[in-house]
Amino acid sequence: xxxxxxxxxxxxxxxxxxxxxxxxxxxxxxxxxxxxxxxxxxxxxxxxxxxxxxxxxxxxxxxxxxxxxxxxxxxxxxxxxxxxxxxxxxxxxxxxxxxxxxxxxxxxxxxxxxxxxxxxxxxxxxxxxxxxxxxxxxxxxxxxxxxxxxxxxxxxxxxxxxxxxxxxxxxxxxxxxxxxxxxxxxxxxxxxxxxxxxxxxxxxxxxxxxxxxxxxxxxxxxxxxxxxxxxxxxxxxxxxxxxxxxxxxxxxxxxxxxxxxxxxxxxxxxxxxxxxxxxxxxxxxxxxxxxxxxxxxxxxxxxxxxxxxxxxxxxxxxxxxxxxxxxxxxxxxxxxxxxxxxxxxxxxxxxxxxxxxxxxxxxxxxxxxxxxxxxxxxxxxxxxxxxxxxxxxxxxxxxxxxxxxxxxxxxxxxxxxxxxxxxxxxxxxxxxxxxxxxxxxxxxxxxxxxxxxxxxxxxxxxxxxxxxxxxxxxxxxxxxxxxxxxxxxxxxxxxxxxxxxxxxxxxxxxxxxxxxxxxxxxxxxxxxxxxxxxxxxxxxxxxxxxxxxxxxxxxxxxxxxxxxxxxxxxxxxxxxxxxxxxxxxxxxxxxxxxxxxxxxxxxxxxxxxxxxxxxxxxxxxxxxxxxxxxxxxxxxxxxxxxxxxxxxxxxxxxxxxxxxxxxxxxxxxxxxxxxxxxxxxxxxxxxxxxxxxxxxxxxxxxxxxxxxxxxxxxxxxxxxxxxxxxxx
Numbered sequence: 095x096x097x098x099x100x101x102x103x104x105x106x107x108x109x110x111x112x113x114x115x116x117x118x119x120x121x122x123x124x125x126x127x128x129x130x131x132x133x134x135x136x137x138x139x140x141x142x143x144x145x146x147x148x149x150x151x152x153x154x155x156x157x158x159x160x161x162x163x164x165x166x167x168x169x170x171x172x173x174x175x176x177x178x179x180x181x182x183x184x185x186x187x188x189x190x191x192x193x194x195x196x197x198x199x200x201x202x203x204x205x206x207x208x209x210x211x212x213x214x215x216x217x218x219x220x221x222x223x224x225x226x227x228x229x230x231x232x233x234x235x236x237x238x239x240x241x242x243x244x245x246x247x248x249x250x251x252x253x254x255x256x257x258x259x260x261x262x263x264x265x266x267x268x269x270x271x272x273x274x275x276x277x278x279x280x281x282x283x284x285x286x287x288x289x290x291x292x293x294x295x296x297x298x299x300x301x302x303x304x305x306x307x308x309x310x311x312x313x314x315x316x317x318x319x320x321x322x323x324x325x326x327x328x329x330x331x332x333x334x335x336x337x338x339x340x341x342x343x344x345x346x347x348x349x350x351x352x353x354x355x356x357x358x359x360x361x362x363x364x365x366x367x368x369x370x371x372x373x374x375x376x377x378x379x380x381x382x383x384x385x386x387x388x389x390x391x392x393x394x395x396x397x398x399x400x401x402x403x404x405x406x407x408x409x410x411x412x413x414x415x416x417x418x419x420x421x422x423x424x425x426x427x428x429x430x431x432x433x434x435x436x437x438x439x440x441x442x443x444x445x446x447x448x449x450x451x452x453x454x455x456x457x458x459x460x461x462x463x464x465x466x467x468x469x470x471x472x473x474x475x476x477x478x479x480x481x482x483x484x485x486x487x488x489x490x491x492x493x494x495x496x497x498x499x500x501x502x503x504x505x506x507x508x509x510x511x512x513x514x515x516x517x518x519x520x521x522x523x524x525x526x527x528x529x530x531x532x533x534x535x536x537x538x539x540x541x542x543x544x545x546x547x548x549x550x551x552x553x554x555x556x557x558x559x560x561x562x563x564x565x566x567x568x569x570x571x572x573x574x575x576x577x578x579x580x581x582x583x584x585x586x587x588x589x590x591x592x593x594x595x596x597x598x599x600x601x602x603x604x605x606x607x608x609x610x611x612x613x614x615x616x617x618x619x620x621x622x623x624x625x626x627x628x629x630x631x632x633x634x635x636x637x638x639x640x641x642x643x644x645x646x647x648x649x650x651x652x653x654x655x656x657x658x659x660x661x662x663x664x665x666x667x668x669x670x671x672x673x674x675x676x677x678x679x680x681x682x683x684x685x686x687x688x689x690x691x692x693x694x695x696x697x698x699x700x701x702x703x704x705x706x707x708x709x710x711x712x713x714x715x716x717x718x719x720x721x722x723x724x725x726x727x728x729x730x731x732x733x734x735x736x737x738x739x740x741x742x743x744x745x746x747x748x749x750x751x752x753x754x755x756x757x758x759x760x761x762x763x764x765x766x767x768x769x770x771x772x773x774x775x776x777x778x779x780x781x782x783x784x785x786x787x788x789x790x791x792x793x794x795x796x797x798x799x800x801x802x803x804x805x806x807x808x809x810x811x812x813x814x815x816x817x818x819x820x821x822x
Contacts, residue, residue, distance in 0.1 A: 115325070115331065116325075116330075116331045116334045116335045116338070119325065119331060119332070119335035119339075120335045120338050120339050120342070121260060121263075123314065123315050123335060123336070123339040124263060124339055124342065124343060125260060125262075125263040127311065127312060127313070127314045127315055127339075127343050128263075128266070128314070128398045128399075128401065128402045129263070129266050129267060129270065129343065129346060129347075129350075130266035130267075130269060130270060130391070130394055130395055130398050131266075131395060131398040131399050131402055132310070132311035132312075132347065133270060133311075133347070133350050133351070133354070133375060134372075134375040134376060134391070134395050135214060135218075135372065135395070135399070135467075136307050136308075136310055136311050137149065137351055137354055137367075137374070137375055138367045138370065138371060138372055138374040138375065139307055139464070139468050139529075140152065140303070140304050140307040140308065140351075141355075141363060141364055141367040141374075142364060142367050142368045142464075143299070143300065143303045143304075143307075143468075143528050143529050144299050144300060144301070144303045144304025144305075144307060145295065145296060145297065145298050145299040145300070145301050145303075145304040146295065146298050146299055146363055146364045147287070147289060147290050147295045147298070147355050147360045147363050148290055148291075148292075148295035148296035148297065148298055148299075148301075148304070149290070149304055149308075149351050149355065150290045150291065150348050150351050150352040150355070151290065151291060151295075151296040152296075152301065152304035152305045152307070152308040153308045153311070153344065153347045153348045153351055154344070154348050155305060155308070155514075156305055156308035156309050156311075156312060156344075156518075157312075157340065157341075157343075157344025157345075157347070157348065158344075158514075159510070159511055159514030159515060159518070160309075160312055160315065160340050160344070160482075160511070161337070161340050161341065161344070162486075162507045162508065162510040162511035162514065163482055163485070163486050163508065163511030163512075163514075163515065164315070164333075164336045164337060164340050164511075165333075165337075165502075165503050165507035165508065165511075166485075166486055166489035166490070166503065166504065166507050166508025166511055167183075167336065167485060167486070167489065167508070168332050168333035168336045168337070169333070169489065169493070169500065169503040169504050169508075170183055170488075170489045170492060170493075170504075171328065171332045171333070172328070172329045172332070172333070173492075173498075173574055174186055174492075174572055174573075174574060180196055180200060180481045180482070180484070180485045181193045181194075181196040181197045181200060181481075181570055182570055182572055183485050183488045183489065183492070184196040184481075184484050184485060184488045185569065185570035185572070186488065186492060186570070186572045187487075187488035187489070187491040187492040188484065188487070188488050188491060189555075190555055190559070190566060190569045190570055191552050191555030191556050191559065192484070192552055192555070193555065193569065193570045194422055194551045194552065194554055194555035194558070194569065195547075195548040195549065195550070195551030195552035195554075195555065196481055196484060196548070196551070197413065197416075197417055197422065197551065197570075198417075198547050198548065198550065198551035198554075199477050199480060199481060199544060199547055199548045199551065200413055200477070200478075200481055201410060201413040201414055201417065201423075202477055202544065202547050203473070203474045203475075203476075203477025203478045203481065203544075204406055204409045204410035204413060204474065204478075205410045205444055205447055205474075206470045206471070206473040206474035206477065207313070207406050207410075207470065207471055207473075207474030207475070207478075208403060208406045208407045208409075208410050208444060208447075208448055208474075209447060209448045209451040209452075209470045210466065210467045210468075210469070210470030210471035210472075210473075210474060211399060211402055211403035211406060211467070211471065212237050212240055212241050212244075212403060212448045212451065212452055213233075213237055213451075213452065213455060213462045213463070213466035213467040213470065214372075214399050214403075214462075214463065214467040214471070215236065215237060215240040215396065215399045215400055215403055216233040216234060216235075216236040216237025216238075216240060216452070216462055217233050217237075217372055217462040217463040217466075217467060218372065218392070218395055218396050218399055219231075219233075219236040219239075219240070219396055220232070220233040220236055220462075221372065221373050221376075221392070222392045222393070222395075222396055223236075225388075225392065226389070226392075232456075233456075233462045234452055234453075234455075234456035234462070237452045237456075237462070238449070238452060240400060240403060241445060241448050241449055241452060243400070243404075244400070244403050244404045244407045244445070244448075245407075245441065245442070245445035245448075247404055247407075248404070248407050248408055248411055248436070248441035248444070248445065249431070249434070249436060249438050249441050249442065249445075250434050250436060251431075251434050251435060251436030251437075251438075262394060262397055262398060262401065265390075265394055266394050266398060267346075269379070269387065269390055269391045269394060270346075270350055272383060272387060273353075273378070273379055273382060273383060273387065273391075274349070274350065274353050276382040276383055277353050277356065277357045277382055278353070280382070281356060281357070284356060285352075285353050285356035285357065286352055286353065286356055287352075287355060287356050287360055289360055290352055290355055290360075295360075300521070300525035300528050301521060302518065302520070302521020302522040302523075302524060302525050303521075303522060303525050303528055303529050305518045305521065305522065306472060306475055306476065306479070306518060306521075306522035306529075307472075307475075308347070309475055309478075309479050309518060310471060310472070310475040311343075311347055312340070312343065312344075312347075313475065313478060314405075315336070315339050315340055315343065354375060354378060357378055357381075357382065358378065371461075371463055371464065372463040372464075375391075376388060376391055376392055376395070379391045406474075407441070407444055407445075407448070408441075410444045411437050411440040411441040411443070411444045412437060412440070414427045414437070414440040414443060414444065415427055415428055415430070415437030415440040416428075418440065420565070420568065420569055420570075421558075421562070421565045422554065422555075422558065422565075422569070426439055427439055427440045427443060428440075435801070435816055451466075451470065452466075465530065468529060468530075469529065469530050469537075469540075472522070472526070472529050473540055473541070473544070475522075476519060476522055476523065476526075476541055476544060477544050479515050479518055479519050479522070480515075480519050480544060480548070482511070482515050483511075483512055483515035483516045483519060486508040486509070486511040486512035486515060487508075487509075487512045489504065489508035490504075490505055490508050490509050490512065492504075493505060519541075522541070523541035523542075526538050526540065526541050555569075586613075587612075587613070589612070589613060589614045589615060590615075591614075591615070591718035591719060592615040592616060592617070592717055592718055593609070593614065593615070593616040593617075593717055593718060593719040593720070593721055594616065594617055594618075594619070594694075594697075594705065594707050594715070594717040594719070594720050594721065595609070595616050595617070595618040595619070595721045595723060596618075596619055596620075596694050596697075596720070596721065596722050596723060596724055597620060597627065597722070597723035597724040597725065598618070598620035598622070598625040598626075598627065598679075598684075598688050598690070598723075599625070599626060599627020599628060599629070599675075599723065599724075599725055600626075600627060600629075600653075600675055601627075601723040601725065602618070602620070602625075602627070602688075602723035602724075603625060603653075603675065603678060603679055603682075603684055604653065604654075605721055605723055606618055606684050606687055606688070607682050607684065610682075610684075610687065616721075617689070617715070617717070618687055618688040618689060619688070619689050619692045619693065619694055619709065620688050620689070620690050620691075620692070620693075621691070621692065621693030621694075621710070622634070622690065622691070623690050623691050624676070624690065625675065625676060625679045625684070625685060625688065625690075626671075626672045626675040626676055626679075627675075627725060628725060628727060628728070629668055629671045629672040629675055630672050631668065631669075631672075635728050635749075636728075637727050637728070637730075637748060637749040637770070638668050639668075639748075639751045639752050639753065639770075639773075639774070640668075640752060640753045640754070641753075641754060641773060641774075641776075641777050642667070642668040642770075642773060643665050643666060643667045643668065643773075644665050644666050644667075644671055645665075645769050646665075646806050647664045647665055647798075647804035647805075647806050647807050648662045648663075648664060648665070648666055649664075649804060649806070649807035649812040649813055650804075650806045650807055650810055650812055652674075653678050656677075656678050656681060658674055659674070662674075664798075664799075664804045665798065665804070692709050692710055692711050693709070693710040694707055694708070694709060694710075695708045695709065695710055696708040697720055700716070703718075704716055704717065704718055705717045705718075705719065705720045707720070727749075728749075730747040730748070730749040730750075732747050748770040748771065748774060751770075751774055754777035754778070754780065754781040755781065757777065757778050757781040757782035757785075758781055758782070759782075759783060760782050760783060761782065761783055761784045761785075761786075762778040762782040762784070762785050762786070763785075763786045763787075763788060764778060764785065764786070764787050764788065765788045766788075766789065767787070767789045767793050772795070775787050801815065801816050802816075803815070803816070
């Protein structure tokens with residue numbers, strides 16, 4: 095059967111989780127922050143509604159608070175496998191009830207931001223077309239087009255290419271850097287007005303609003319922890335990437351906002367920002383870089399907003415999808431499309447909400463930038479700031495009583511982050527009416543709605559715990575990350591006891607490697623003339639047969655520190671496993687430690703906790719311990735079937751089976767549905783004239799492949815699922 099075609103999952107489907115480096119994570123995180131949209135879209139609002147020329151202070155404070163948050167967030171990612179963003183950590187430390195509240199808050203926040211960006215896209219596209227073609231297209235029509243595009247991409251589970259996003263990010267940075275160079279060339283060090291950092295300017299307006307808008311600019315940086323299962327060394331890569339990304343983005347935002355103020359002048363800054371609205375920074379690009387820089391900046395702004403809108407739409411729809419799968423939202427939202435494997439119903443729901451929001455603001459006649467986009471993005475940011483605050487608190491609670499905690503990383507820094515984020519939320523909520531420009535009490539109570547939603551989620555969490563304990567047990571399931579082998583120095587241990595190890599199959603080889611590494615004295619015996627145990631067909635008494643293959647895939651199998659070759663098929667054959675085992679023995683120089691061709695004939699325990707071992711070569715030795723690694727599949731469990739003596743055909747146990755050629759021209763009955771039974775039944779179905787299967791009870795047969803990928807690797811998370819597929 096060696097000529098049988100070996101199957102390997104398509105390389106296009108295999109997405110190894112552990113391929114990201116620190117540098118790539120930094121790149122992805124900064125791309126998520128969308129720097130051009132953050133500066134062009136957020137700075138005018140912060141100047142008008144916030145603290146004016148003191149804006150760089152708000153960005154600096156936001157960066158410091160988020161660095162403290164990041165320290166705790168990254169520290170926890172070293173210990174907890176993160177598969178569910180903020181609410182995973184919150185559930186782990188503060189309880190699943192609070193986690194449910196956090197999940198509802200996250201869904202509300204990302205949905206609000208998604209709606210706000212629909213308005214922002216319509217506004218900026220309106221301004222771009224107006225400037226380029228002198229045609230005024232209603233913003234709500236352009237928003238509708240944006241909603242349709244993003245809805246289509248979400249329904250089909252089409253993510254924008256990482257290469258495209260990377261190119262756009264580099265181009266965005268280039269535009270702003272060119273602008274800064276031009277400003278410095280004209281004004282020199284006057285581009286950095288020191289007045290911005292005076293107490294008077296820093297407090298010249300509602301600092302909470304300025305801080306809230308500054309925090310909005312950083313949205314996306316926290317995604318670094320979500321890449322933990324895609325890095326080879328998450329304990330180091332995630333903290334480094336998070337710190338580098340926050341520091342770089344923070345410095346860039348402080349300098350860019352500072353130079354925007356220097357390019358405009360402190361005295362007429364607020365008036366001009368208010369008059370220009372959302373095109374304030376674009377007009378500065380035109381003033382200093384001409385039409386070319388303006389046009390490039392405007393186009394990149396629209397693509398950046400659309401990309402950000404798509405990302406937040408997908409985040410919101412996946413949150414709704416996850417809540418549906420976990421039975422804390424209508425289960426219909428937990429279904430995926432049969433062809434696209436996308437959370438299509440959840441995506442349609444978010445698209446519907448965005449559409450309704452666009453229609454409502456269009457009918458109301460509200461300004462698409464200063465009211466529609468600003469108010470909803472502010473609501474979303476408030477919710478995310480609250481989530482970050484609770485995530486910081488969860489880090490403190492998680493590490494508070496742990497012996498392995500580090501005071502600064504696990505307690506002090508995240509506590510500073512918690513206080514800073516909580517204060518920012520409170521200040522922004524108090525001055526929310528300044529941002530909306532409305533005195534309507536109901537409109538300005540929107541921040542309270544976020545609190546109500548969170549509390550409602552917590553109450554629902556308690557209800558689920560009481561009424562649906564099975565659902566509750568599965569909520570926000572987390573696991574602690576396994577520790578790497580420590581490099582700490584330990585005092586040497588001198589082992590005086592000597593052991594007898596029997597068997598040189600996989601278990602014996604692993605045990606021998608461990609004993610050698612630990613320095614434990616032992617003698618080792620194997621009756622066969624080579625290692626690999628039952629996987630060697632030449633080993634007398636082996637139950638191996640020609641069509642045998644590994645029941646688990648190469649992605650979930652193998653020796654620790656010695657993975658199976660990539661050239662192997664997904665489910666290797668017996669002879670490939672045999673050769674792999676021999677390669678393992680050679681790699682760790684184990685063949686020189688084993689005595690081959692010698693079996694243990696008798697082992698008797700002695701009164702003093704020792705063992706008397708008799709060997710086939712005539713030797714007899716006394717050992718302090720016996721390690722039996724001979725396996726359990728050498729001796730058949732052969733039932734006696736009533737009337738068997740009258741049967742004229744051939745009766746075989748699976749241990750005696752070797753080749754499917756034995757079935758040619760035969761009518762075959764397979765009794766039992768264990769691993770060997772199913773394999774041999776498959777052979778009989780192909781080679782025998784007729785094949786029958788007898789089992790005592792019902793069985794569930796799991797396919798080897800799902801979505802073209804090995805099932806065990808997909809379910810265990812060794813291989814990332816195809817785009818749009820959720821594995822729970």
